[in-house]
Amino acid sequence: MIKKNFITAVALIALVSFMSCSDKDKFVVEKGKVGKITKETTIKELKEIFKKDSISSKMSGSVSEDDYFKEEDEYFIFEKGGKLLLTITPKEQQDSLSLIKSIEIHDQRFATKNGINLASTFAEINTNYRLRVESTLLSVTLFLDELNATMTVDKEELGLKDFTIQQVSLEQIPDLAKIKSFVIWFD
Template sequence: MTKKNSLPLILLAISLFIVSCNNNSKFKIEKGKVGLITGKTTVQDLENIFKNDSIVKNLSEGALGDDYFQDDDEYLIFEKGGKHLLTIVPKEQLDSTSTIKSIEIHDRRFKTEDDICLSSTFLEISAYNNLRPESTLQSVTLFLDALNATITIDKEELGLKNFSSQKVSLEQIPDLAKIKSFVVWFN
């Protein structure tokens, strides 16, 4: 093979490598980062980050409303085809310059470096140090300090009745217990 013939192949290989790296970062979860969203990302940046996707805005009434118990603003990100990717909650309501408070993961393609994702089991999650459980009436919330994230497991996965205030220790959680929700916090 001559140098002239090999140059297009080398360029093609480099291009494929760059594209695959960019695609991986689109779904990567790290402390303070989910995909292309960081702690400095503002609400107005979401339009550009998700320009090929759909954003559904559920806005609260903010300080203008009569409801004292106001919900937070939510930005639901849907991929073309309708797949729900993320639910993003900003720190400040009705403020396009606000940074992000939390992101709930809805798509299994979002993964940590250790391949923790929505389809992970407790056995995979338990590898994290400083894993702290907290019981609620219907679930157990696991605090992952290394990611500044919370993972929720339904009490049904533990063989416990719903609506019980029984404390749950890490030893009580079965290895094959599945994740109900995965939220990354920015603070």
């Protein structure tokens, strides 16, 4: 009787730990991986990966020869209840067998092994990753080469309100600056 209860308890513990690991994997962010999506995932496979969620898409229309003005297809992954989780852009437009170009993360449950997510401050990111910085008119882009990712910070977080491409250094970014966007690139 004790042996039977022991075996049942061990099986139950194994099942619970398997379920918690798979749930944790659902939100892991690594180089070449966001949740269950990897560099080898095709657009067609998204339906199976997110079968319990909802997928919406915005298609680019016709394929244009002019890459500068070309729109891109976008696939939006919504959790049950309507919360936007991810925006996925394929490498090839209007091709269900295309691999993924990039994933923009909209949910702070998606995090790196160091716990970096959309709710992280600049100080947390700067402590955990080596960063490069580039300025645009309205924001500063942080390049996390270790993850092949970019994060943006609004220039207003830096106290800059004018529309200039003035170069900003890492030292100029306040420790408590908040992240506006988080994108993982699959190239």
